[in-house]
Amino acid sequence: MQNAALWQSVLGEIELSVSHATFTTWFKNTELIDQNDSGVVISVPNIFAKKQFEVKFNDQVRGVLSKNGINPKKITYTINTSGKHTRSSRETTTATTPTTDVDGLISVNPRSKVGQTTAGNLNPRYTFDNFIVGSSNDLAYTASQAVAANPGGKYNPLYIYGGVGLGKTHLVQAVGNEIIKRDPKVRVLYISSETFVSEFLDYIRFKKKGFSEKYRNVDVLIVDDMQFIAGKEKTQEEFFHTFNHLHQNNKQIILSSDKPPKSIPTLTERLRSRFEMGMAIDIQMPDFETRCAILNIKAAQSGVNLNHETVEYLATNIKTNIRELEGALNQLLAYAEMRGIEPDISTAEGLLGNIRHSRPQHLSSKQIIDKTAKHFQLELSEICGEKRDKYIVVPRQIAMYLLRSELHLSFPKIARELGRKDHTTAIHSIEKIEKAIKLDFLIREQVASIREKLYA
Ligand code: ADP
Ligand code: MG
Numbered sequence: 001m002q003n004a005a006l007w008q009s010v011l012g013e014i015e016l017s018v019s020h021a022t023f024t025t026w027f028k029n030t031e032l033i034d035q036n037d038s039g040v041v042i043s044v045p046n047i048f049a050k051k052q053f054e055v056k057f058n059d060q061v062r063g064v065l066s067k068n069g070i071n072p073k074k075i076t077y078t079i080n081t082s083g084k085h086t087r088s089s090r091e092t093t094t095a096t097t098p099t100t101d102v103d104g105l106i107s108v109n110p111r112s113k114v115g116q117t118t119a120g121n122l123n124p125r126y127t128f129d130n131f132i133v134g135s136s137n138d139l140a141y142t143a144s145q146a147v148a149a150n151p152g153g154k155y156n157p158l159y160i161y162g163g164v165g166l167g168k169t170h171l172v173q174a175v176g177n178e179i180i181k182r183d184p185k186v187r188v189l190y191i192s193s194e195t196f197v198s199e200f201l202d203y204i205r206f207k208k209k210g211f212s213e214k215y216r217n218v219d220v221l222i223v224d225d226m227q228f229i230a231g232k233e234k235t236q237e238e239f240f241h242t243f244n245h246l247h248q249n250n251k252q253i254i255l256s257s258d259k260p261p262k263s264i265p266t267l268t269e270r271l272r273s274r275f276e277m278g279m280a281i282d283i284q285m286p287d288f289e290t291r292c293a294i295l296n297i298k299a300a301q302s303g304v305n306l307n308h309e310t311v312e313y314l315a316t317n318i319k320t321n322i323r324e325l326e327g328a329l330n331q332l333l334a335y336a337e338m339r340g341i342e343p344d345i346s347t348a349e350g351l352l353g354n355i356r357h358s359r360p361q362h363l364s365s366k367q368i369i370d371k372t373a374k375h376f377q378l379e380l381s382e383i384c385g386e387k388r389d390k391y392i393v394v395p396r397q398i399a400m401y402l403l404r405s406e407l408h409l410s411f412p413k414i415a416r417e418l419g420r421k422d423h424t425t426a427i428h429s430i431e432k433i434e435k436a437i438k439l440d441f442l443i444r445e446q447v448a449s450i451r452e453k454l455y456a
Contacts, residue, residue, distance in 0.1 A: 001068070007032035007042075010064045017060070019129050021300040026052055031080070039074035040065070046079060046308075048293040053077045056133045056141075119180055120188035120220075123431075126173035132297060134290025137167060140281045144171050148178035151186070151220050151252035155279040157243075159226075161257045162283035164408065165323030168256040171283070172222050175254055179220055189215070190222040193229045194411050198423055200235045215242045219251050226257040226275075228410065231266035240271050247274070291315035291325060298329055302438075310345045317352055327405070328352060330437070334444050363454060365403055365417050372399040375450050384419040398447060400426050401433035406454065 001009075007030070015023050026049055034041035042061070044050050053061070054077060061075060128148070133141045140160050147158050158175070160168050176188045196215075203211035215221060221242070229235055246253055260282065261267065261275035286294065292308075292315045299306045314332070318325045331351055336343035373383040376395040383396050396418055403414045404426075411430075412423040420426065436443040 003032045003035055006035075006065075006068060006070065009068055010061070013064045013067070014060065019127070021297055022129055025297050025300045026057065029080070033078075035070070035072070037073075039072040039076060040070065041076045041078060043080040044077050048289055048296060050077045050079055051134065051289055052132070052293060055138055119184075120176055120218075121190040122173050122176045122180070122188065124177060126170045127177055128174045130297060130301070131167065131170055131174055132286075132290055132293045134286045134293065136284040136286040136290060137171070140171060140283050143279050143281055144175045145178075147252060147254065148175045148182070151179055152250040153252075156247065156250075157253035157255055157275060157278040159255045159257070159261065159275050159278065159280040160283060161260050161280065163258060163285070163321060165321030166283045166285060167322055168283060169224055172224060172254050172256050176220060176222050179252075186220060187218045188220040188222070189218040190224065192224045192411070192427070193226050194423060195427075196223060196239065197229060197232055197235050198412065200238055204234070212242070216245050218246070220254065221246055221251065222254040224256050226255045227259060227264055229267075230264045233268070236268050236271050240268070240274065243271070243274050247277075253278075285319065285321060288315055291318070291322075294322060294325060295329055298326055299333070302333055304333055304343060306343060307345075310343065310348050313345050313348050314352075330444075331448065334448055338445065363406060365407060365409065368402045368406060368454060369399050369417065371453050372402060372450055375446070375453065384417075386419075394443075397429035397433050398443075398450065400429045401447070402450065402454070404430050406451075 010032070011027055011030070014027055018027070026044075029045040030049075031043045032040060033043045042053070044053055058075060062072075065072065065075075128141075128145065131137075131141065140162075143155050143158060144160070147153070147155050158172075160171055162168055173190060176190050179186050180188055199208075199211060199214075202208045223239075229239060243253060255275065257264065260280055261272045264272070267275075292311050295306065295311045295314055299311075310332075314325065314328055318328050328348075328351070332343045332348050335351060336347055341347060369383060370380065372395055373380055376383075376391070378392060378395055382392050383399060385392075400414050400418060403409045403417060404411075409417070410423075411426040414426040414430075415421065415423040418426075433443065433447070437447060438444075
C-alpha cells in the first residue's frame with residue numbers, strides 16, 4: 001500500500017478508539033513519510049507530540065500497523081518542520097468544535113450528565129485516554145495500565161502517591177473505568193478514605209448494617225487519599241480486615257495518598273506493611289513539555305486551539321500542580337469567551353499577573369462564605385441555614401466549591417463550615433459545580449466574579 005493510503009487506514013482505525021480531543025490534538029497532523037527495511041518514519045507536528053507518541057501511543061500505532069500487514073522493526077517519530085499541516089487543522093478545529101462539547105464529559109461517555117457518575121462511583125471523565133504521560137508519571141501510568149489489564153495480578157495493592165493536583169485521582173479512576181469498559185460485570189468500587197472513615201463511624205455509632213459487605217463484595221476496591229485514615233485506629237483496624245479479605249481472594253486494591261506508606265506517621269505497622277506488599281509509585285510535578293501537552297489537550301477538549309506562545313507562557317508560569325494549570329487555562333478561556341477576544345498570550349499575562357499579585361496570604365473560610373453570600377444577596381444565616389430553595393442551594397454549593405478550590409479544606413470541614421452534618425453533601429455539591437463550570441456559562445461567570453472579589 002502507498003504510504004498515504006496506509007496511514008489513512010491506520011488513522012481511521014485509531015480515530016475509533018480514542019477520544020475526539022486526543023485524535024485532533026495528536027493524530028490529526030501526522031503522516032507516514034517513509035517505510036523501508038529498517039522501519040517506518042512518522043512525522044508529527046511538534047516536540048510534545050513526539051514525546052506522546054514515543055511514550056504513550058507507540059504500542060497502539062504498532063498494533064494497527066500490524067493489522068495492516070506492516071510489522072516494522074522500529075518506528076521513528078520526527079518533527080515536521082514545514083508547519084503546513086499544523087495550520088490547516090487548527091482552522092478546522094476552531095471552526096467546527098462547539099465550546100460546550102467538553103470532550104470526556106460528553107463525547108467519551110454519552111450517558112454522562114452534570115452530577116452523574118458511572119458504576120462504582122467513578123467519574124467517566126477520568127480515562128487513560130485523556131491522561132497525558134510524561135517522565136513524571138510514566139511509571140505510575142504503566143503500572144496502572146498493567147492493573148487494568150490484569151486486576152488482582154502482580155501489582156496488588158497498587159499504591160500511587162504524590163502531591164495535590166498531580167493526577168492521582170485521575171489515574172486511579174482511569175483504572176476503574178478501564179476495567180469496567182473491558183468487562184462491565186466486574187464490580188468496581190471507588191471511595192475516598194474520608195467516606196470510608198465516615199461510613200465506618202456511622203456503622204459503629206448507629207449500628208448501620210451492610211458496611212463490611214459493601215466493601216468486601218467487590219472485585220476492585222479503590223480508596224483515594226488514604227492519608228485521611230491515618231491516626232484513626234479503629235478505622236484502620238477495620239480497613240486492615242477489609243484489605244486482607246480482598247487480598248486473600250485475589251481482589252484488586254488500589255490506593256492513593258499524598259505520601260509513601262512509610263511516611264504516613266500514624267499508620268499502624270501492619271497496615272503499612274500491607275500497603276508495601278504490592279507496588280508503590282509516586283507521581284511528580286510534570287516537566288515543562290508535559291505541562292504543555294496537558295494544556296494542549298485540555299484546550300482541545302474545550303474546542304479551542306491555543307497557540308504555542310500562550311501554551312508555553314502558561315506552562316512556564318504555573319509550576320505548582322496540574323489542577324492550578326487547568327484552573328488558569330479555564331480562567332483564560334472563560335475570560336476570552338466573555339469578552340469575545342482571542343485567548344492569547346497578552347490576555348494570559350494580564351490574568352496571571354492579577355492572580356499572582358493580588359492573592360492574599362490569609363484567605364479564610366469565613367471570607368469565602370461571606371463574599372459568596374453577599375454576591376448572591378443572601379444573609380449568612382440563609383447560606384448556612386436549613387432551607388433548600390434553589391436560590392440558596394446553588395450559592396451554598398458554590399461556597400463549598402470555593403472552600404475546596406481556594407483553601408483545599410477536607411469535605412467534612414467544608415460541610416461543617418456551611419452547617420451541614422453529612423460530608424457527602426459537600427462532595428456532591430463540589431462535583432456539581434466543577435462540572436457546571438465546564439458546561440454552564442452563567443455558573444462559570446458567577447464563580448469567576450466571586451473569585452475576583454476574594455482577591456480584590
Ligand atoms: P490529585 O488527585 O493528585 O490531587 P487530580 O487527579 O484530581 O489530582 O488531578 C487534578 C486535575 O488535573 C484533574 O482535572 C485531572 O484530570 C488533571 N490531570 C492531572 N494529571 C493529568 C495528566 N497527566 N493528564 C491530563 N490531566 C491531568
Ligand atoms: Mg485526588
